[in-house]
Amino acid sequence: MTQIASEAVAVEKLALERAVAHLKSLQTEGGWWKGELETNVTMDAEDLLLREFLGIRSEVDTEEAARWIRSRQREDGTWATFYGGPGDLSTTIEAWVALRLAGDEPDASHMRAAARFVLDRGGVEAGRVFTRIWLALFGLWSWDELPNMPPELIYLPSWFPLNVYDWACWARQTVVPLTIVATLRPVRPLPFGIEELRANPGRERKFVRPWTWSGAFHYLDKTLHTYARLPVQPMRKRAMREAAEWILARQEADGSWGGIQPPWVYSLLALHLLGYPMNHPAVKAGFEGLEGFVIREDTPEGRVRRLEACQSPVWDTGLAAIALSDAGVPADDPALLKATDWLLGEEIRQPGDWAVRRPATPPGGWAFEFANDVYPDTDDTAEVVLALRRVSHPDGPRVKEAIERAVTWSQGMQSADGGWGAFDADNTRTLTMSLPFCDFGAVIDPPSADVTAHVVEMLAAVGLSGGTECRRGVGWLLEAQEEDGSWYGRWGANHVYGTGAVVPALVAAGVPASAEPVRRAVAWLAAHQNPDGGWGEDLRSYRDPAWVGKGDSTASQTAWALMALLAAGERESSGVERGVRWLVQTQREDGGWDEPQFTGTGFPGDFYINYHLYRIVFPVSALGRYLRAEQP
Structure with a gap:
């Protein structure tokens, strides 16, 4: 090794040491990590x-x-x-x-x-x-100018089109309370109007083609509006009571619904409109829980108050534990042991809505939030398993059993096409997307490349790369590769995220780094590296193909690209060296990185997230894997 190369390694090791120290400093006394989830x-x-x-x-x-x-x-x-x-x-x-x-x-x-x-x-x-x-x-x-969502929807059996389980978990928890709100049609006037925002109050309605699904639902909506005005509706009150019971049964221990803002606020609205007082235990717990999502901060202009849409402690803790392990932190390090203790306590051992489609699958796994026992997800479960298997915990059998339950549950959650969605299996009925109500966000939860890749990587890590589920998952990923060699990222921005997840998973599952799909992915990453050495992809790429793979360099996206290239055997490539150099040169004095850009995705095209811990956990993993890779 030349003196210049030796000095570079020393600088890179110092950068990693500072980053590890910074990451450790962010761990709570309870053992978990949680960065702000900015929306x-x-x-x-x-x-x-x-x-x-x-x-x-x-x-x-x-x-x-x-x-x-x-x-x-x-x-x-x-x-x-x-x-x-x-x-x-x-x-x-x-x-x-x-x-x-x-x-x-x-x-x-x-x-x-x-x-x-x-x-x-x-x-x-x-x-x-x-x-x-x-x-x-x-x-x-006017309520008359809004789509009608009848509460009788709650009666549709799970096999019938448009039943509540045809919606993604976040959508169904929002739709059910909204059927109550939209039925009761409350109005509490404000002392001001919005005339300043009205472009054309008397605009004509657009003609809708009745022979399309969208057109059919448009005219069905008109029929539902007529039904809503009938003086006698024998099933309506009963349906609203049934919907209220459905809502109450899904409230979490922290007072939330699903641990996310939309179903939370609409559930509180629905219960209030049905006569539940503010001191009712469910309503009271709901508002008390919301306070835990409030961030107050002093600024030069005065104190500000903002609300997190969700919180990600399980996800953040799993990623942090993996990052520390990648960085060479000993498997019995106190930080990893504390994280493991906390994660074991968060394991979900009860059935949730996922069991509607998979009733024979035993429960196991983890959710994203502090409290969301109804909706564990395969993505968090995969990352937690990848983290737990790297830890030397005093209670090895307990860790082993938790991993086994999680693997069994994840296998059972595989969709019929071989891929994995995040929260449900086979949540793929696109008919729901044609409803007039659905003009915002993803309303179904089909398999995605990033989630499928994480589950495949987990299965390979526990020795099941030759199993049927893993092989079918690999096949799904190979078929999902884009023509340009990348993979679409459902839960992160965007093709850099998808490609950064899939390449390590394929290699871990036994696909050779020399295989054509991997080489195409490497070529795509090389072609989209920024002149400064980093990688970035603007969130406009979800709607405008001109932005695919293009954007300001960020720490998290650069790390995703590096982890894919390292898995593909590109450690000595100039692209990897330049990417590592970018991370080292942009590191802050405290060991972290600045990243105002949003690199997380809630609903592609509509709702995005800046995970404040992404800017540290992924660079730590990338630098750790780079420095621990064997020299040729």
């Missing part, structure tokens, strides 16, 4: 609207939330769904209305700028259904 201001706007509707909005909460919302406004007067992204119509509408609640006058410069954007994009009339539902609650939009 956009719709969380804060809708929180204010919810509290206004229920009559519990306080002046302090309003001032702090409004201060945060104003701080996120872009120079052009809009609000975006991710850092550096374009203005988003519905987000801007909701932010504008929330600021009116806070007392901002419509003729203020920042409010006029927002209104101009809304009008240029077609006005509030062009906003998404969810936004117009919030407006309807306050008489700012």
Whole structure:
């Protein structure tokens, strides 16, 4: 090794040591890690609207939330769904209305700028259904102009099209309470209107082709509106009671529903409208739980208040444990043992909604959040297993049994086509997507390349690469490869994430690094490396192919690319060396990295996430794997 090469290795080792120390410093006393899950201001706007509707909005909460919302406004007067992204119509509408609640006058410069954007994009009339539902609650939009979602939906059997289990878990938990809200059609007027946001109040309805699924559902919706106006509806009240019982049965120990914002707030709205008082145990627990998702921070402009859409402690802890192991931290290190103890306590041993499609599969595995026992997911389960098997825990049999249960559950959750979705098996009925209600976010949970790759990697790690489930998963991944050699990333941005997950999984499962699919992936990564040595992909790639593989370099995306290239045997390539150099040169003094960009995905094309721990765990893994790779 030359002196220059030796000095470079020393610098890289120092960078890894600093990163490991920084990551360890972020572990809690309880053993878990949790970075902030940053989204956009719709969380804060809708929180204010919810509290206004229920009559519990306080002046302090309003001032702090409004201060945060104003701080996120872009120079052009809009609000975006991710850092550096374009203005988003519905987000801007909701932010504008929330600021009116806070007392901002419509003729203020920042409010006029927002209104101009809304009008240029077609006005509030062009906003998404969810936004117009919030407006309807306050008489700012007509319930007659919204899709009808009958509560009788709760009676459809699981084999019947459009039953609640045809929806993804996050969607079904939102739809069921919304059937109650949309049926009761409450209106609690505000002391202001939204005339400034209306582009064409008298616009004509577009003709909808009745021979398409979308057209058929459009006319079915008209029929449902007529039914809703009938004076006698014998099943309706009973259906709403049934829906309420369904909702209450799925409330989590922390008061949430699914540990995520949409079903949480709509469930609280539904229960309130059905007469559940604010001191009812379920409602009280719901609001107390929301406080645990609130982040308050002092800024030069004053204290701000923002709301996390979700929290990711299990995911973050599994990734952190893997990263420390990749970095060479001993398997019995106290940090890893504490993390293992906590993760073992989070194992889910009871059936959930997933059992509707897989009733014979025994429970096991982990969820994403602190409390979400109804909805463990295969993605978290795979990463936790990959983490646990690297730890030398004093109670080895307990760890082994937890891993075995998780593997059995994951095998049972394989979809018929050989891939894995996140929360359900065979949640693939696209008919749901044609409903007028579904103009926002993913509403089904089909298999994806990133989730399937993580499960395949887990199965290979526990010695099951030759098993039927793993081989079928590999086959699914090979068929899912894009023509350009990459893989689409469902839960992370985007093709860099998908490719970064799939290549290590394929190699771990026995696909040679010299195989044509792996070489095509390597070529794609090489072609999309930035001139500065890093990798990045803008979230606009989900809707605009021109952005695929293109974007500002980020620590997490650079690490994903490096881990794929290292798995493919490219350690000595110039691309890997440049990527490692980028990570070293952009590292902060405290051992972390700056990453304002959003590299996580909630709903492709609609909702994105900045996982604040991604900027440290993935670089630690990448640097660790690079330095531990054998020299030729």
